[in-house]
Amino acid sequence: DVKVTQSSRYLVKRTGEKVFLECVQDMDHENMFWYRQDPGLGLRLIYFSYDVKMKEKGDIPEGYSVSREKKERFSLILESASTNQTSMYLCASSPALGGSPLHFGNGTRLTVT
Amino acid sequence: ELKVEQNPLFLSMQEGKNYTIYCNYSTTSDRLYWYRQDPGKSLESLFVLLSNGAVKQEGRLMASLDTKARLSTLHITAAVHDLSATYFCASSSGGTSYGKLTFGQGTILTVHP
Structure with a gap:
């Protein structure tokens, strides 16, 4: 079974902080x-x-950046967190072959105060 | 730009009844996906529909795809409480889109005794 693991289930950060969300697939x-x-x-x-x-x-990249230094790891970076970035963040992976569904991680609930 | 719309967004059903969730998409697409999400959980792939006229069934759920009408349906037969969840459809424009999916808003299904 595909496993997509997100490092944190819940995160609380302050406005202006730099936030890293990590995702690993196996x-x-x-x-x-x-x-x-x-x-x-x-x-x-x-x-x-x-x-x-x-x-x-993608469709809403403003305020975010990403990094993929290794094939199995994909990081989402919020350079300066804002309250409108409070949300559930889901990481997913799929093989290169078209037609396969995405496999999702369990999500990270981020709250920016 | 591919847009995907579901209706209804909220569906309250009695156990034993039948109902259909509709998924319309705006541009030519050869791939349609259905996902289920339980509260607090991640998305689970239900069906992958890859051609016009495709029909797939799993238990009380049946999904179909009409690429000419740009419409997919998820039919629920004799609903049971365990089907209560949020259902998402998603479409891919294929080609070099690298498998990225555009999702509908989700349909929150509640099945009552």
Whole structure:
């Protein structure tokens, strides 16, 4: 079974702090994704990566950056956290072959105060 | 830009009844995915529909895809309480999109005795 592990289940940070969300997958998947989930809005794509050191902006990249130094690890960085970034963050991975579903981690609930 | 819309967003059903969740998407797509999310949990893949006319069934859930109408349906037969969850559809525009999915808003399903 594919396992996608997010390092924190809950995080509370202050406005202006730099925040790192970590995600690791164990199935040698090429693609990795960061989504945020907000009630009534579904999941919105922040960034994705299709290879090591490669990244592409999703639909809502403002205020975020990412890093993929190793194939199994994809990090989401909030350079200066703001209250409107309070949300559930979901990491996912999939193989390069099209048609496969995304495999999601358990999510990180981030609260910015 | 691919947009995905679900309806209804809230669905309250009695046990034993049938109902359908609709998923419309805005641009040509050859792939449609259905996910389930239980409260406080991550997303679990239910169905992957990869061609026009595709139909898949698992227990009391059946999903279908009509690419000409840009419509997928998730039909629930004889609902039971265990089906209470949030259901998401998602679409991919394929090609070089690297498997990134655009999600609908989600349908919160509650099944009452």
